[in-house]
Amino acid sequence: MALELDTPALQAHLRDLAQEARDHRFDVAPNPCVGAGVLSNGKLIARGVHAHWGGPHAEVMALAAAASSGVPRAAWDALLVTLEPCSSFGKTGPCSEAIIAAGISRVVVGALDPDPRHRGRGIEALVKAGIEVINLDGSVLLKDQAPHFLRWLSIDRLRQPSPWTVAKWAQTLTGQLTPPKTSEDGQWISGPEALAEVHVLRGRVDGIMTGFGTVRADNPRLTVRSPGQRDDPPVRIVLDSDLRTPPEARLFEQPGEDEAGGPVLIFCRIGPDVGRARALEEAGAELLEVRSVNRTSLDLKAVSQRLHERGIQRLLLEAGPRLTAAMLEEGLVDQVCIYTGDMRGGEGPTLGNTLLAVRLGERRDLEVGNCSRMDAFVTLPPGSH
Ligand SMILES: NC(=O)c1ccc[n+]([C@@H]2O[C@H](COP(=O)([O-])OP(=O)(O)OC[C@H]3O[C@@H](n4cnc5c(N)ncnc54)[C@H](OP(=O)(O)O)[C@@H]3O)[C@@H](O)[C@H]2O)c1
Known part of the structure; x- marks a missing residue:
């Protein structure tokens, strides 16, 4: 034939x-x-x-x-x-x-x-x-x-050089990102199956980014652990305007046997405190100064551009509600991955209103242990519709 x-x-x-x-x-x-x-x-x-x-x-x-x-x-x-x-x-x-x-x-x-x-x-x-x-x-x-690939190649996207950013968060049934005060110490919103998936996800990005609020509250390591792929682990990025991250933070600890951690980058405002800067550099961080907007927060477009220039193509945002909302509002999130755990109530704001302002394209819904997981592409940043 x-x-x-x-x-x-x-x-x-x-x-x-x-x-x-x-x-x-x-x-x-x-x-x-x-x-x-x-x-x-x-x-x-x-x-x-x-x-x-x-x-x-x-x-x-x-x-x-x-x-x-x-x-x-x-x-x-x-x-x-x-x-x-x-x-x-x-x-x-x-x-x-x-x-x-x-x-x-x-x-x-x-x-x-x-x-x-x-x-x-x-x-x-x-x-x-x-x-x-x-x-x-x-x-x-x-x-x-x-x-999504056509959007990635579009003139608008090429004019805004930033990594493909996946915002991932876990929320309670009522949408909060922090468990209620009544929950047991160390209790997670999502179950072990979802946590395992997150390590797989971490192993498939060039960088993991969070905000100082999360460093202060959770003292995360942002490492890749099994079953994630641990060769060439992603860069760990913290947005911390005033360099309040303590040099003793777990980010700087030597990774354990079953984990891998990439270099630590901290974005701060221009002209940081010299003593704090030196202490963090001695702890192992590389500091990157960027302009701030409204004198309070770092310019997220400038941060994203710097990450892009450093070759970070796919970025995982694992932050609290403040930075996640700001990234979504700035149009710097391309994809969301939301785990909703089997837990009621919680602390802090939800991302519900921010999500309403963002147009989500096609989505995928999965069950992961006792959680539901929703993936979706952001098709239109706020402000453009
Ligand atoms: N459920 C989840 O998936 C999840 C994930 C992570 C955290 N959390 C929880 O979220 C809570 C912390 O939330 P959070 O909102 O305070 O932390 P966050 O969003 O991780 O960090 C916010 C901080 O980022 C810094 N930042 C710098 N530039 C910014 C900008 N342009 N816009 C916004 N933030 C900017 C600010 O600190 P400076 O002004 O000092 O720079 C700001 O306070 C904790 O309870 C933590 O457990 C939950």
Whole structure:
């Protein structure tokens, strides 16, 4: 059977692979969700998805699955991929090279890379290597498949250089981020399953950011613990205008055997107290001075820009209601991940009103132990609607 002649079947396979990949959209953002499969004799003998940010790409996963499928390589008719393979180095090597190395003779592409810097380059690399490419651009519609990726590449987003920011918080049934005073000491809003997930999430970002309010209240370590991925742990970032973080804070403790902690960055206002600055630097922190707004809070756009300049692409915001609300209000949050625990009441403000002002796009609702988890993309920052 000549593959080229069976375009509708190829398109059906591409759409099927795309659907599976979409399940991972909150885990790969800002990357696009991509699916791939290896076709033999009209059937998909192997499938792969890009399952999480920083993880292997779909093509690599599908080729590895095909290699262990038992179907001989000579019987692989084509690699199907929902989006043009990448041709540049990111968190992983270029997929075009992995495809060439796999020795497959034909690649079917469901959509061209929408990024003008890369569009067509992946295909060009494959063709140069003698691989037949069937370009079925438009079979997978990126506006449906990965609208977050199109937003990430939009002119407005490129003009506001800031990391893709995931705001994560746990709230009680009434929306508070701090458990009621009556709860037992050390009691968490979310259960152990949710806490384990948070460590996985921490292992898949470049930075974790919090505010001084959380440092004062919880003295967190912001480390990655099992089951999170602990190689190259994320930078730990604190927004602390007046450098009130104590040098004895647990952030500066040596991580334990089962945990990993990245370098500590503290943002403060310009011209901080020299003594406090020196003490924190001696404790191991790097200090970054940024302008403040209203003489009270740090300029969050300036903070985000500095983080972006330092190569932080995906940032996890794990702060209290004050900084989380301010980041949402400034339009600096791209995605939310909200755990609602099985606990009533609580202390402090809720984020309900702030969320009402933000337009949330597609969402995913999951049950995690005794918590519910809601992921959603922020599609429109406040002020722009
Ligand atoms: N449930 C959860 O997921 C969760 C997560 C974290 C914390 N918490 C709880 O939240 C409570 C602390 O809340 P919080 O709101 O005080 O802490 P926060 O949001 O973590 O930190 C707020 C602090 O960040 C600093 N900051 C600097 N620039 C800012 C800006 N532009 N906008 C806002 N803040 C800025 C300010 O301190 P300076 O003026 O000193 O710079 C501000 O007081 C604690 O009870 C903690 O347990 C809950």
